[in-house]
Amino acid sequence: MTTWITICDTCKREGWESRTMAQTDGEALAALVEAAATGLPGVKTRRVSCLMGCKSGCNIAIQAQGKLNYTLGDFIPDADAASGIVTYALAHAQSTTGQVPYRDWPQSIKGHFVTRHPPLPDTE
Numbered sequence: 001m002t003t004w005i006t007i008c009d010t011c012k013r014e015g016w017e018s019r020t021m022a023q024t025d026g027e028a029l030a031a032l033v034e035a036a037a038t039g040l041p042g043v044k045t046r047r048v049s050c051l052m053g054c055k056s057g058c059n060i061a062i063q064a065q066g067k068l069n070y071t072l073g074d075f076i077p078d079a080d081a082a083s084g085i086v087t088y089a090l091a092h093a094q095s096t097t098g099q100v101p102y103r104d105w106p107q108s109i110k111g112h113f114v115t116r117h118p119p120l121p122d123t124e
């Protein structure tokens with residue numbers, strides 16, 4: 001089952017306007033995550049504009065049908081963050097429930113979890 005990494009590509013961290021403004025912080029993180037996830041089995045990426053966590057960008061979501069889903073935020077768009085996000089998503093994809101043991105969490109995602117969403121019930 002595919003685990004999706006959804007990256008907000010409109011996030012701007014504090015002081016963004018004083019930097020190059022060539023791209024948003026979210027676009028920078030998205031490019032790094034996409035590159036890190038290329039070719040990995042069971043992990044796909046997509047971009048969206050705003051996950052409604054704008055005050056604590058950069059924000060992403062980790063989701064798969066029938067599993068625990070997560071939102072994470074306050075990422076600096078760098079290779080360390082991208083690597084941690086993708087490593088966690090791969091472990092999420094390999095888990096039957098979406099729960100990844102804490103001992104397997106990459107250091108760079110610790111402290112970035114915002115919410116956890118239980119899977120929806122199967123019944124209508």
Ligand code: FES
Binds near residue numbers: 012026052
């Ligand atoms: S702009 Fe990224 S969460 Fe709103």
